[in-house]
Amino acid sequence: xxxxxxxxxxxxxxxxxxxxxxxxxxxxxxxxxxxxxxxxxxxxxxxxxxxxxxxxxxxxxxxxxxxxxxxxxxxxxxxxxxxxxxxxxxxxxxxxxxxxxxxxxxxxxxxxxxxxxxxxxxxxxxxxxxxxxxxxxxxxxxxxxxxxxxxxxxxxxxxxxxxxxxxxxxxxxxxxxxxxxxxxxxxxxxxxxxxxxxxxxxxxxxxxxxxxxxxxxxxxxxxxxxxxxxxxxxxxxxxxxxxxxxxxxxxxxxxxxxxxxxxxxxxxxxxxxxxxxxxxx
Amino acid sequence: xxxxxxxxxxxxxxxxxxxxxxxxxxxxxxxxxxxxxxxxxxxxxxxxxxxxxxxxxxxxxxxxxxxxxxxxxxxxxxxxxxxxxxxxxxxxxxxxxxxxxxxxxxxxxxxxxxxxxxxxxxxxxxxxxxxxxxxxxxxxxxxxxxxxxxxxxxxxxxxxxxxxxxxxxxxxxxxxxxxxxxxxxxxxxxxxxxxxxxxxxxxxxxxxxxxxxxxxxxxxxxxxxxxxxxxxxxxxxxxxxxxxxxxxxxxxxxxxxxxxxxxxxxxxxxxxxxxxxxxxxxxxxxxxxxxxxxxxxxxxxxxxxxxxxxxxxxxxxxxxxxxxxxxxxxxxxxxxxxxxxxxxx
Amino acid sequence: xxxxxxxxxxxxxxxxxxxxxxxxxxxxxxxxxxxxxxxxxxxxxxxxxxxxxxxxxxxxxxxxxxxxxxxxxxxxxxxxxxxxxxxxxxxxxxxxxxxxxxxxxxxxxxxxxxxxxxxxxxxxxxxxxxxxxxxxxxxxxxxxxxxxxxxxxxxxxxxxxxxxxxxxxxxxxxxxxxxxxxxxxxxxxxxxxxxxxxxxxxxxxxxxxxxxxxxxxxxxxxxxxxxxxxxxxxxxxxxxxxxxxxxxxxxxxxxxxxxxxxxxxxxxxxxxxxxxxxxxxxxxxxxxxxxxxxxxxxxxxxxxxxxxxxxxxxxxxxxxxxxxxxxxxxxxxxxxxxxxxxxxxxxxxxx
Numbered sequence: 001x002x003x004x005x006x007x008x009x010x011x012x013x014x015x016x017x018x019x020x021x022x023x024x025x026x027x028x029x030x031x032x033x034x035x036x037x038x039x040x041x042x043x044x045x046x047x048x049x050x051x052x053x054x055x056x057x058x059x060x061x062x063x064x065x066x067x068x069x070x071x072x073x074x075x076x077x078x079x080x081x082x083x084x085x086x087x088x089x090x091x092x093x094x095x096x097x098x099x100x101x102x103x104x105x106x107x108x109x110x111x112x113x114x115x116x117x118x119x120x121x122x123x124x125x126x127x128x129x130x131x132x133x134x135x136x137x138x139x140x141x142x143x144x145x146x147x148x149x150x151x152x153x154x155x156x157x158x159x160x161x162x163x164x165x166x167x168x169x170x171x172x173x174x175x176x177x178x179x180x181x182x183x184x185x186x187x188x189x190x191x192x193x194x195x196x197x198x199x200x201x202x203x204x205x206x207x208x209x210x211x212x213x214x215x216x217x218x219x220x221x222x223x224x225x226x227x228x229x230x231x232x233x234x235x236x237x238x239x240x241x242x243x244x245x246x247x248x249x250x251x252x253x254x255x256x257x258x259x260x261x262x263x264x265x266x267x268x269x270x271x272x273x274x275x276x277x278x279x280x281x
Numbered sequence: 282x283x284x285x286x287x288x289x290x291x292x293x294x295x296x297x298x299x300x301x302x303x304x305x306x307x308x309x310x311x312x313x314x315x316x317x318x319x320x321x322x323x324x325x326x327x328x329x330x331x332x333x334x335x336x337x338x339x340x341x342x343x344x345x346x347x348x349x350x351x352x353x354x355x356x357x358x359x360x361x362x363x364x365x366x367x368x369x370x371x372x373x374x375x376x377x378x379x380x381x382x383x384x385x386x387x388x389x390x391x392x393x394x395x396x397x398x399x400x401x402x403x404x405x406x407x408x409x410x411x412x413x414x415x416x417x418x419x420x421x422x423x424x425x426x427x428x429x430x431x432x433x434x435x436x437x438x439x440x441x442x443x444x445x446x447x448x449x450x451x452x453x454x455x456x457x458x459x460x461x462x463x464x465x466x467x468x469x470x471x472x473x474x475x476x477x478x479x480x481x482x483x484x485x486x487x488x489x490x491x492x493x494x495x496x497x498x499x500x501x502x503x504x505x506x507x508x509x510x511x512x513x514x515x516x517x518x519x520x521x522x523x524x525x526x527x528x529x530x531x532x533x534x535x536x537x538x539x540x541x542x543x544x545x546x547x548x549x550x551x552x553x554x555x556x557x558x559x560x561x562x563x564x565x566x567x568x569x570x571x572x573x574x575x576x577x578x579x580x581x582x583x584x585x586x587x588x589x590x591x592x593x594x595x596x597x598x599x600x601x602x603x604x605x606x607x608x609x610x611x612x613x614x615x616x617x618x619x620x621x622x623x624x625x626x
Numbered sequence: 627x628x629x630x631x632x633x634x635x636x637x638x639x640x641x642x643x644x645x646x647x648x649x650x651x652x653x654x655x656x657x658x659x660x661x662x663x664x665x666x667x668x669x670x671x672x673x674x675x676x677x678x679x680x681x682x683x684x685x686x687x688x689x690x691x692x693x694x695x696x697x698x699x700x701x702x703x704x705x706x707x708x709x710x711x712x713x714x715x716x717x718x719x720x721x722x723x724x725x726x727x728x729x730x731x732x733x734x735x736x737x738x739x740x741x742x743x744x745x746x747x748x749x750x751x752x753x754x755x756x757x758x759x760x761x762x763x764x765x766x767x768x769x770x771x772x773x774x775x776x777x778x779x780x781x782x783x784x785x786x787x788x789x790x791x792x793x794x795x796x797x798x799x800x801x802x803x804x805x806x807x808x809x810x811x812x813x814x815x816x817x818x819x820x821x822x823x824x825x826x827x828x829x830x831x832x833x834x835x836x837x838x839x840x841x842x843x844x845x846x847x848x849x850x851x852x853x854x855x856x857x858x859x860x861x862x863x864x865x866x867x868x869x870x871x872x873x874x875x876x877x878x879x880x881x882x883x884x885x886x887x888x889x890x891x892x893x894x895x896x897x898x899x900x901x902x903x904x905x906x907x908x909x910x911x912x913x914x915x916x917x918x919x920x921x922x923x924x925x926x927x928x929x930x931x932x933x934x935x936x937x938x939x940x941x942x943x944x945x946x947x948x949x950x951x952x953x954x955x956x957x958x959x960x961x962x963x964x965x966x967x968x969x970x971x972x973x974x975x976x977x
Contacts, residue, residue: 102864117859119852121922130852131863133845144845174855344801373796467951495944496951501897502698502889503940509694510944513685527899534893538697538816539690555803555895624800 030093031056032196032227033078033109038087040073047073049251050087055196059227060218062238065248066271071231074248075198078229079111080104091195102131110193114201116185120174124166125155127173128188158191159183161224164217179210186217190226197221198229203237215241239264249273334364334392336584338577339383341397341423343370346553346622347573348397351421353623354574355395358581366581367391368626376400383407387414393432393584395577397422405430417587421580422573424599432592433583437571438601439471443478443522445606446548449567450520453546457488458519461511463495463504463528472524475550475569479522492518497528504531505538508547512539520546526553533564552607552621560612568607570620575602632919633716633854637777667971668916668931668964675935679942686945689822696827697892699937701726701901703830703930704885705908706915707837708766708878710929713912714841715874716854716921717773717780721787722882722908725765726901730886731795733758734804734896737811747808754811758883765791766879770872788905795898804896815891826888833884837877838926850874854921910957911936914964935960 031054040048048070055061065071076082078089080098088095091107098104101111118127129151136147155169164183166176173181182202189197199218203211211234218228218241232238238245239259247255247270255270269275338355340348352368359366369386371378376399383396384407394411398404398420405425411418417432424434450460462479465472476494483491492515497504504527512518512535521536523529529549536545542563549556552570559565579600586594605620612618680686705722712719737754745753765787772783795801818824841847852860853867861867882901889900915932917924936957943953 100864101862105864111862113862115858117856117862119855119859119922121855122848122852126848126852130848130860131865133848135845143840145843146845146848342796342801344796346800346802349800372801373793493944493947494949496953498903499899500902501893501900502701505892506694506698506937506940507944509690509697510941513688513691513694513941514683514945514947527897530893530895530897535694538693553802555805555897558805624802 029056031090032092033229034090034093035074035078036088036090038074038077038084038089040070040077040082040084047251048077048084051248051251051253053246053253055227055229057227058222058225059244060222060242061227061229062242062245063229063231063248064233064235064238064245064267064271069248069271070251071248072200075111075200075229075231078104079109079198105192108193108195109198110189110196111198112185112189112200112202114204116181118173118181118185120172122173123152124159124169124171124173124176124184125152127184128155128158128169128191132192155191159187161190178206179213182206182210182214183217186214186221190217190221190224193221193226196227196229198231200231201233202230203232203234211237235264235267239267247271249276334585334588335367335389336364336393336395336581337367337369337386337389337391338395338421338580339370339379339386339397340368340421341370341379341399342372342374343368344372345374346624347551347571348422349624349626350622351397351573351577352626353577355577355581356626357574358578362581362585364392364581364585374399376403380404380407384410387411387416390414391416392588394418395421395580395584398425399423401426417584419580419583419587421576428599432587433580433595434599435576435579435583436599436601437573437576438603439474440478440481441601442550442569442571442604443475443480443524444482445478445604446475446522446550446567446569447479447482449569449606449608450522450546450548451483451486451489453566454489454519456486459490459492459515459517460520460522461493461495461515461518462491462522462524463497463507463532464524465499465528466496475524476522479524490517497531499525499527501527501531501534504528505535508532508535509539512536512541512545518545520548522548523550525550526556529556529565529568530559533559537564552605554622554624557607557612557621560607560609563609566609570605570607570622572602572605572620573622574620632718633857633921634713634718634780634919636779637773667967668914668928668935671960671964672931672935672938675938675942679938679946683945683947686942691941691945692822693818693824695934695937695941697824698940699933700824700826700830700888700892701885701904702907702911702933702936703834704881704888705904706911706929706933707834707926708881709905709908710912710915710917710924710926711837711841711850711874712780712878713909713917713919714850714854714921714924715871716857717871717874718784718909718919719766719769719875719878720781720784720905721765721769721791722878722885723901723904723906724788724792725762725879725882726886726889726904727795727898728765728791728886729758729762729883730890730896730900731798731804731898732761733883733887734807734890735799737808738799738804738806741806741808747810750808751810754808755887758887759880760883762883762886763876763880766876766882767872769879770875773875774868774871792902795900798898799896801898803898805894807890807894807896811887811891812894815888815894826891829884829888833881834926834930837881838930841926846870846873851922854923856922907936910961914961916964916968918968932964 033055035051035053038048038051051074063071073082077084080101080103096107134147134151135141136145152169159166164187166180173184203214218230221228230238230242243259245257245259245267246253247267254276257267336359338352340351342348356366370382379399387410394416396418405427408418409430412430419433420431421435424436428434460483462476464476480491483489493511495507497507504523508521508531521532523532529547533547536542536547546566548567549565550569552568556565556568560568583595607617685691708722709719733754736757737750740750740753769783769787772778773780814825819828841850849865849870852865853870857867890896911932912924912929914935915925915928939953939956943956
């Protein structure tokens with residue numbers, strides 16, 4: 001992929017090895033994403049109070065919490081849409097700062113937004129390549145002449161890889177079903193998300209069968225070694241897909257649960273704060 | 282095909298809202314008769330040191346050759362009568378720009394006001410304020426819907442202008458063939474009167490027929506296309522009457538582009554320099570010119586008559602001046618050329 | 627129920643969420659056919675109109691009729707091409723007709739004064755074109771700048787430009803026409819290649835094709851669609867949406883300036899009322915051509931056909947001897963029919 005240069009503010013190795021390895025994570029492996037001490041306030045409202053978080057290669061991590069716990073703020077910060085008041089983000093051990101979501105994307109951090117962020121009037125391939133269009137070679141390149149054939153072919157290949165079936169990548173995105181559009185958004189994120197894919201409520205608008213399909217997508221992404229951070233209210237789904245679940249409560253990480261050691265009820269009690277009375281995170 | 286954008290109505294091309302054709306004969310008579318009387322009175326009064334009168338002339342807009350020519354006529358007459366003429370107004374045809382000028386000028390207490398109101402109703406109140414302050418007001422070109430407060434009103438006879446265009450086309454075409462009208466848009470009193478005059482006159486010629494009436498919405502491009510289509514649709518076409526500047530120029534261009542210059546006669550209205558240029562080239566064959574200089578002159582004269590106590594000399598009805606016909610053949614004749622509108626005061 | 631206004635009425639970036647297709651995995655095959663017909667049905671309307679007018683008066687099939695129609699279409703092709711770019715981003719440019727008139731007058735006045743100081747005809751002509759193009763682009767740039775920097779609705783900004791620039795020609799050359807122009811200008815306007823194609827029409831067609839390729843074949847065009855289709859996702863995709871919108875309005879202004887020169891060439895005179903109300907015809911052509919005022923959807927070929935429909939109406943209705951006022955009635959009916967049919971088509975397609 002082109003445009004791999006790092007934006008300004010990168011310096012190497014500051015958090016390397018500093019992260020406490022989670023029990024299931026491979027010890028000594030560098031986290032794909034490491035977040036340290038992130039705080040964010042909007043005026044007098046403290047949205048995040050020193051959040052630490054790591055995501056390791058090939059993991060599917062759930063991020064859960066009640067409304068207002070700070071999930072969206074955290075995702076927006078990791079995807080470059082918001083800038084934290086304090087704290088650091090590292091990608092594969094290199095400290096980075098993003099001033100826009102574009103810079104985060106250039107480092108391989110892709111986000112599937114709740115609204116999918118698709119242009120309904122553009123074809124499937126155009127949606128996948130928007131902002132990173134391929135030009136033909138030769139003098140027409142100067143005019144930004146699109147290499148439609150290559151883009152269509154690559155888009156088809158990207159969707160095939162994630163086992164998404166679309167009749168034609170030339171169809172307009174707005175003409176597809178909700179599940180197919182979801183699949184394109186995920187497919188696009190996977191195609192470009194060389195490091196990590198963030199998914200914000202990817203199944204909120206879907207029927208049961210299509211939720212299943214997205215679940216398979218998530219697993220196939222992780223199977224290619226790209227970790228996924230899944231933000232969802234759908235606890236059974238989170239429990240099914242994620243080996244590890246991080247719970248946010250009032251802007252802090254209160255639990256980092258291994259699925260194998262916990263039940264859905266455990267997660268619920270952390271989300272509501274009930275567990276805080278008996279355990280200390 | 283033109284749609285009218287209500288946000289962009291540059292109505293100044295439709296000036297001279299004459300109130301009707303009824304006073305045609307009377308007006309013609311008055312125009313000559315009263316002119317004589319007024320001039321006589323004027324030359325009598327200038328000899329003794331007359332009181333200095335300040336007469337203000339507010340045209341529809343100050344940049345238009347029609348009004349500039351009116352201003353020239355008014356200035357000349359004012360100089361003759363020893364009256365001080367003040368010319369002021371907005372550079373565009375706009376009621377919102379004209380009204381404050383009218384209001385502000387009242388504070389200078391002029392002796393009389395000559396005005397071409399940009400709206401026949403909206404300007405009533407500002408003008409009435411003058412009348413209430415004892416200042417006589419005479420409208421020139423356009424006028425008010427309610428003329429009762431005015432000391433006088435002068436305009437052009439649009440019906441007669443239409444008739445004159447019909448006569449000129451008929452004569453050029455030897456009184457036979459089809460003719461068409463390209464008008465501006467429906468519901469504009471001045472151009473509608475021109476069209477009515479044209480149609481009425483054409484009825485008098487047994488071998489002539491009006492084959493179509495089109496509306497170009499004041500677009501030269503549309504007028505040109507309509508003229509070209511009219512030529513295709515009516516093989517017997519011998520003349521087109523464009524009822525204003527752009528209708529006429531568009532029609533002339535259309536006839537020329539179709540290669541029918543000299544075969545189909547184009548009559549236009551007004552005598553703006555660009556039209557006269559086309560007249561000289563034979564693209565337009567006939568121009569019906571108004572007489573704005575005379576309008577200005579009469580306006581000043583009536584104001585003077587009013588101020589010097591000769592109110593009985595001012596006609597009660599709106600005075601409608603006849604128009605002047607110019608052709609390609611006689612445009613270089615000084616007696617005709619003097620009616621070409623001027624571009625600077 | 628609140629009425630949903632096109633984004634042209636709201637500041638850029640605040641537009642409502644994009645349309646979403648109804649769910650359902652399968653669509654009957656015949657809808658696909660309707661879908662495909664949809665893109666070309668307007669060509670059929672044009673063909674039908676030619677047929678009807680032509681049967682009623684065979685003069686329509688003459689060279690003279692073609693020359694008249696193509697000559698009329700020149701300024702609207704240029705304005706509509708620019709307008710299409712703007713409408714695709716969800717905006718609107720009400721000022722393009724005013725820019726046409728203003729740039730023509732300024733260019734005419736510049737050329738007149740150059741001739742008065744004995745500059746050569748060719749130099750003067752070139753300078754006249756440059757003045758009109760640069761001035762048009764600058765005004766368009768100003769529109770785009772105000773829309774993106776001050777976050778003002780395009781409707782308001784270009785309405786302001788329409789009002790201000792629409793009045794400006796009356797301040798140039800005393801508000802009267804400029805007819806002292808180099809002879810080259812008149813030659814451009816009256817010369818017809820092979821007797822069939824006016825130079826001005828050729829210019830308009832070449833420009834339309836060029837900008838059509840820019841729109842449908844290049845990155846710039848794709849991003850124009852993307853911005854109108856879903857501005858937020860375009861932003862997230864890393865597109866500099868504000869800069870793009872400024873460029874789109876600049877294009878519209880540039881083409882308006884070129885249209886100003888073409889109109890001037892046609893009449894061999896710079897006319898202060900040129901372009902008056904043209905913006906509505908340009909918008910009508912774009913809409914008849916299948917573009918959505920909500921942005922994201924439209925086609926240069928459709929715009930071209932829409933322009934030719936509008937141009938054909940003027941000549942066609944005169945040829946069949948329909949009274950002038952009916953031209954506007956017919957155009958109104960066609961606009962509403964075009965949009966209504968398009969809506970039906972979309973609803974079918976989204977099933």
